[in-house]
Amino acid sequence: MPINMIVCCKQVPDPEAPPASFKVAGDKMTVPPDVKPVVSPYDENAVEAALRIKDTIGGKITVISLGNNLTRDVIKKPLSVGGDELILLEDAAFEEGDSWATANALAAAIKKVGEYDLILCGRQSADWNAGQVGLGIAEILGIPAVSVVRKVEVVDGKAKVERAVSDGYEVVEVELPALLTITSELGDLRYAALKGIMAAAKKQPIVWKPADIGLEPSQVGAAGRCVKLAKLFQPVRETKCEIIEADTPAEAGANLAAKLREAKIL
Amino acid sequence: MAENKGILVFGEIAEGEFPSITTELLGCGRKLADELKEDLSCLLASDAVGDLSKAAIAFGADKVYTVEDSTLKRYEADCYMQVADQVIGQVSPRVILLGNTPMGADLAPRLAFRLRVGLSTDCLELSIDPGTKQLMQTSSVYGGNAQAIFTAEALPQIATIRVKAMSPIERDESRKGEVIPAKVSLDMSKVKTKVVETIKEEVAGVKLEDAPAIVCGGRGCGGPEPYDSTLKELAAVLKGAVGASRPPCDNGWVPEAMHIGLTGKIVAPDIYFAIAISGASQHMSGCSGSKTIIAINKDPEANIFKQAHFGVVGKFEDVVPALTTKLKELLAG
Numbered sequence: 001m002p003i004n005m006i007v008c009c010k011q012v013p014d015p016e017a018p019p020a021s022f023k024v025a026g027d028k029m030t031v032p033p034d035v036k037p038v039v040s041p042y043d044e045n046a047v048e049a050a051l052r053i054k055d056t057i058g059g060k061i062t063v064i065s066l067g068n069n070l071t072r073d074v075i076k077k078p079l080s081v082g083g084d085e086l087i088l089l090e091d092a093a094f095e096e097g098d099s100w101a102t103a104n105a106l107a108a109a110i111k112k113v114g115e116y117d118l119i120l121c122g123r124q125s126a127d128w129n130a131g132q133v134g135l136g137i138a139e140i141l142g143i144p145a146v147s148v149v150r151k152v153e154v155v156d157g158k159a160k161v162e163r164a165v166s167d168g169y170e171v172v173e174v175e176l177p178a179l180l181t182i183t184s185e186l187g188d189l190r191y192a193a194l195k196g197i198m199a200a201a202k203k204q205p206i207v208w209k210p211a212d213i214g215l216e217p218s219q220v221g222a223a224g225r226c227v228k229l230a231k232l233f234q235p236v237r238e239t240k241c242e243i244i245e246a247d248t249p250a251e252a253g254a255n256l257a258a259k260l261r262e263a264k265i266l
Numbered sequence: 267m268a269e270n271k272g273i274l275v276f277g278e279i280a281e282g283e284f285p286s287i288t289t290e291l292l293g294c295g296r297k298l299a300d301e302l303k304e305d306l307s308c309l310l311a312s313d314a315v316g317d318l319s320k321a322a323i324a325f326g327a328d329k330v331y332t333v334e335d336s337t338l339k340r341y342e343a344d345c346y347m348q349v350a351d352q353v354i355g356q357v358s359p360r361v362i363l364l365g366n367t368p369m370g371a372d373l374a375p376r377l378a379f380r381l382r383v384g385l386s387t388d389c390l391e392l393s394i395d396p397g398t399k400q401l402m403q404t405s406s407v408y409g410g411n412a413q414a415i416f417t418a419e420a421l422p423q424i425a426t427i428r429v430k431a432m433s434p435i436e437r438d439e440s441r442k443g444e445v446i447p448a449k450v451s452l453d454m455s456k457v458k459t460k461v462v463e464t465i466k467e468e469v470a471g472v473k474l475e476d477a478p479a480i481v482c483g484g485r486g487c488g489g490p491e492p493y494d495s496t497l498k499e500l501a502a503v504l505k506g507a508v509g510a511s512r513p514p515c516d517n518g519w520v521p522e523a524m525h526i527g528l529t530g531k532i533v534a535p536d537i538y539f540a541i542a543i544s545g546a547s548q549h550m551s552g553c554s555g556s557k558t559i560i561a562i563n564k565d566p567e568a569n570i571f572k573q574a575h576f577g578v579v580g581k582f583e584d585v586v587p588a589l590t591t592k593l594k595e596l597l598a599g
């Protein structure tokens with residue numbers, strides 16, 4: 001039986017940009033213009049999880065993103081690979097929220113969408129790395145949740161998933177509706193076909209403001225935070241790397257061994 | 267509700283013992299409790315707690331709340347949430363600390379949202395502001411490219427701490443403390459998830475977390491083969507373990523149990539070989555506590571050379587076998 005799925009996708013500055021491009025200014029993180037925004041990587045894995053379910057049992061995929069001035073080409077990516085609908089919670093008031101404010105707004109939007117069997121989030125966002133919003137949404141909606149999922153199958157109104165733990169994984173069954181947070185081992189998001197990209201370009205996202213999901217501006221974004229950011233900083237790491245040189249790489253390897261012995265490291 | 271006072275840590279039990287995170291939580295909790303001049307409590311929930319309640323006292327707890335039930339043999343969110351909820355109600359702590367582990371990272375957000383209070387995850391440092399008594403929570407953000415200090419006003423304040431970021435206190439069997447069996451009623455109709463199977467993927471040999479030396483291979487290894495030959499041979503000489511960055515795990519070259527980094531294992535060996543690894547911040551978050559980092563990479567511009575103590579620029583296929591042979595010779599002699 002086809003199911004209704006919701007995937008929460010966040011737009012973030014490319015987390016794999018060279019570390020030197022991340023610079024704190026005041027209490028904000030800045031990146032140069034050549035660091036492009038992307039869909040947070042684990043959220044792409046979550047989209048892939050939804051697509052695989054759609055491939056096997058059919059269903060509708062609604063993508064929700066919260067932010068402001070979201071880059072259309074970036075945030076429409078899930079549509080280009082097979083997502084059906086895109087809802088943007090987009091307003092200046094949504095900016096600078098913490099996990100609480102974000103999960104609260106996403107849960108309100110999900111309630112407004114109304115019909116859902118499975119909600120998929122990334123295990124953690126690539127900017128704040130909190131790993132809270134998915135489980136928070138489940139708690140607000142009062143539905144079961146499984147975190148750090150690397151495989152999903154939906155059979156007979158239940159999801160059968162693999163949850164990654166330190167020494168292996170657990171096979172967990174959970175009743176629907178449920179929320180899952182997805183990890184990278186699930187697999188990369190598939191490439192978009194040209195047809196998909198063109199179809200996505202034509203599709204208009206639905207845009208909701210705080211009032212559309214029944215929230216006051218004071219309940220969202222910076223105003224709705226539970227946790228205050230007292231300071232953002234970059235600790236200085238000072239290591240000097242001693243490069244072992246030689247005529248050939250093999251010789252350098254042998255010299256490294258000698259060096260480590262000499263320095264009493266081994 | 268009673269006034270919020272003291273620190274409550276959620277101890278973890280694995281196969282009848284404390285994994286290191288439990289003693290680290292107790293060490294961190296003890297420090298904060300002393301700063302506040304309040305009590306440190308520890309919750310231990312399991313099918314059998316046994317002598318571990320005494321061990322928790324020896325590692326710094328003033329009070330140990332125990333909950334024993336066969337359904338608590340392994341962590342399952344819907345059971346543990348009921349335990350957590352009820353024990354927090356009885357203890358009414360000011361601060362709650364959990365490990366940033368498969369258990370703590372899963373439980374803490376649920377708890378924070380249930381109690382409608384703030385949470386900082388993966389904290390590297392915690393302290394008490396002497397003026398406001400607020401918990402100052404330093405966590406790593408932007409994949410390790412920055413750190414943030416968070417505070418929250420509502421009580422309790424909740425934080426999860428990174429594995430190996432905090433130090434335990436010396437075990438002292440003469441410490442005095444109180445063991446309190448907590449009354450908890452579990453409603454199984456609220457349990458909507460069921461663990462039907464657990465599969466261990468632990469790699470044979472020295473455990474990654476305990477290894478004094480780690481040979482870690484990255485995407486540049488090109489496939490599963492080097493993990494079983496070149497890297498394994500070097501690790502064997504060092505009596506260490508082989509690990510991997512994320513791409514080799516995602517690609518299925520090696521099991522996830524070998525994954526090191528922000529979202530994998532956190533390790534801090536004496537010596538860490540980063541082989542064909544570019545040195546992304548998310549990877550370095552998992553190994554930057556190593557005493558000596560050695561990079562072998564064919565790209566002289568790779569970021570790893572900014573973080574390593576020693577480096578060789580070259581293809582690992584050429585460098586590593588010669589390194590292994592020479593080390594074997596030197597260590598034998």
Ligand SMILES: Cc1cc2nc3c(=O)[nH]c(=O)nc-3n(C[C@H](O)[C@H](O)[C@H](O)COP(=O)(O)OP(=O)(O)OC[C@H]3O[C@@H](n4cnc5c(N)ncnc54)[C@H](O)[C@@H]3O)c2cc1C
Nearest residue numbers: 484485486511512527528529542543544548549564581582
């Ligand atoms: C939220 C988030 C969490 C993440 N968590 C983690 C994590 O926990 N752990 C983790 O590792 N990553 C994590 N990542 C991914 C991380 O950003 C990097 O993508 C990853 O660490 C890169 O792995 P790598 O260095 O092996 O591969 P690459 O970056 O592709 O580097 C390969 C390196 O190998 C070198 N090389 C190639 N061939 C050879 C050769 N023959 N000999 C010598 N050198 C060679 C190349 O010069 C290059 O420097 C995370 C990312 C995000 C966004």
Ligand SMILES: Nc1ncnc2c1ncn2[C@@H]1O[C@H](COP(=O)(O)O)[C@@H](O)[C@H]1O
Nearest residue numbers: 008009066121122124125130131132133
């Ligand atoms: N602004 C956002 N818009 C959409 N989804 C989000 C947003 N922030 C967080 N999420 C979802 O929640 C997950 C965890 O985020 P975090 O708690 O910030 O680590 C992400 O991987 C997303 O799936």
